Amino acid sequence: MxxxxxxxxxxxxxxxxxxxxxxxxxxxxxxxxxxxxxxxxxxxxxxxxxxxxxxxxxxxxxxxxxxxxxxxxxxxxxxxxxxxxxxxxxxxxxxxxxxxxxxxxxxxxxxxxxxxxxxxxxxxxxxxxxxxxKPLWKLLVDMDPKQIVSCVDFRYITDALTEEEALDILVKAQEGKQQREDQMLKEGYPAYTTSCAWIGYSDEQLKQLCTDALKSGWTKFKVKVGADLEDDTRRCRLIRQMIGPDKTLMIDANQRWDVSEAIGWVSSLAEFKPLWIEEPTCPDDILGHAAISKALAPLGIGVATGEQCQNRVMFKQFLQASALQFVQIDSCRLGSVNENLAVLLMAHKFKVPVCPHAGGVGLCELVQHLILFDYICVSGSLSNRMCEYVDHLHEHFTSPVVIHDAHYMPPKDPGYSCEMLESSVKKHQYPEGDVWKQHKNN
Incomplete structure (x- = not known):
């Protein structure tokens, strides 16, 4: 057998x-x-x-x-x-x-x-x-639409997306599927970088990292904001000057503000032409996000959120309330692939682009599979779409992400790219691993 x-x-x-x-x-x-x-x-x-x-x-x-x-x-x-x-x-x-x-x-x-x-x-x-x-993205891509739908729990979301509608989306996307798969294998999926502008980095570090990223072909950059407006203005100006007017800039407040504060603060940063403000307020505040979205629309700034959105039901409401212009899925916050499939299908129905959250440890490795599936089998579009990339800790994985010319190249190894090197796991296990023993002694 x-x-x-x-x-x-x-x-x-x-x-x-x-x-x-x-x-x-x-x-x-x-x-x-x-x-x-x-x-x-x-x-x-x-x-x-x-x-x-x-x-x-x-x-x-x-x-x-x-x-x-x-x-x-x-x-x-x-x-x-x-x-x-x-x-x-x-x-x-x-x-x-x-x-x-x-x-x-x-x-x-x-x-x-x-x-x-x-x-x-x-x-x-x-x-x-x-x-x-098979790599996970390929397992999904090769599945029959009915089988994909059978992995999704539609409970609580049928008022926004029925099983029949989901099946219809997947069946329609069969057209051109092979070409899109071939394209991904050749070109990869477009990425943006967050590695240049963490809030704790000095201006010198920012400049150096930005220079390196530009040399490596990066065209889309995200800056962390929200602690101090004067500081944000300086850092956004610095990055915008370095990348020039034609490249994409996004800003991310990580839930720092109240609704009115978010609107005022982002309006002050509008001169730097950010594509989106990410997590402007409490991640559970759907109506707050809707108010911010409405207020910032005349400035051409969208709202992005999702890395701390708890489940498909909240995503449903964000979409129903026009509370976000960019859906950010996370491969470890939602109930794995099953729940992420529900969100990808809803986002497509509501015509909102999906730009996944990644970074941390291993999130890039996982979410690349989901966004490849989204393009090949659901959305069929790269318009206003990109996947976050952060250059940390990939060396601890047996199948680390491969970035080529600011694009995620489709993984080839079987599995979901989750496996870590046993030596890394042992060394970083808490609290008994060598790294933490040493940490304790310092």
Whole structure:
């Protein structure tokens, strides 16, 4: 019997707390998260065939141990199931994890329990792609539209997108699909960089990183704002002068402002022609985002959000309320691929471009698969679309992202690009890994 036909029964699930001390050099610093230690709750799904699935969710250090506990609590729902059983009713399996009669009280479908759900499901999707010998994006691209739809839980979103409409979108996108896949393999998916302008970086560092990025072919840049208007004005002016008037600039406040404050602050920065303001206010405030969107529209500035949007239901409301002009999905905040598929399909119906959130540790590795699928099988468009890229911590993965001329090149290795090097995991495991022992002693 070939390995592909094997049942792959899940025997156990392991999870580890893996943290990187990125706060030491202010990597990832923004107006709200001033000292992040990029971290993951790293999950391995083990099977009786020896095949493993790797997955994780992303955190900022403290609290990762809480996600680890939640993963352990969910593991009981997974052990004993076969891969075949799961993927033949993936919607049912998603619902089993997200709607357990007792544990859903801790969410439902939000917070720590949902982050843990994402980590487990990411590992299951990785396992499936490995069993099929395909990178995850290709597993999705090769699926029949009916099979894609069967992975999505439409509960609570049918007033915005029905199963029939989703199927129709996927069937229509079959036309030209092969050409788009060939194009991606050749050119890759357009990316933008956030690595040049973290809020904790000095002006000298900003200039140097910006110069290097321009030399490497980057044309789209994001600047962190929100702590101090005078400082933001200076930094935006500096970046705009360096990149010139024809390149794209975005700004990101990481939820720092109240609604009226956001409108005033961004209006003050309008001279630098930002394409969007990202996370201008509380990520749960749909009507607040709608008010900001309306106020900034005459200035030609869109609103982008989604990296901390809790679930498909909130995305539904953001779209229904015209509260965002750019949808930002996250591969570890939502309930893995299943829930992200729902959001990609809704965004297409509402004609809002998807520009994923990435960065952190491993988010670039994961989300590239989703955005390739979106272009090849859903949107069929690159207009106003790009995927975030941050140049941190890729060296810890067995299949790190490949960026060529500011484009994500489609991954070739089987799986969801989640697997970390065992040596990196051991070294950065918290609190017993060498990096943290050393940290403690300094």
């Amino acid at each position: 070939s390995e592909r036909k094997m049942v792959h029964k899940i025997t156990h699930v392991t999870v580890r707390d893996v943290r990187f001390p990125t706060s030491l050099e202010q990597h990832g610093s923004d107006a709200m998260h001033t000292d992040p230690d990029y971290s993951t709750a790293y999950v391995v799904v083990h099977t009786d065939s020896g095949l493993q699935g790797f997955g994780f969710t992303f955190t900022l250090g403290k609290g990762t141990e809480i996600v680890v506990c939640a993963v352990r609590a969910l593991a009981g729902l997974v052990v004993g199931k076969s891969l075949q059983e799961i993927v033949s009713d993936f919607r049912g399996f998603y619902r089993l994890l997200s709607s357990d009669g007792q544990m859903r009280w801790l969410g439902p479908e939000k917070g720590v329990i949902h982050l843990a759900t994402a980590a487990v499901l990411n590992a299951v999707w990785d396992l499936w792609a490995r069993a099929e010998g």
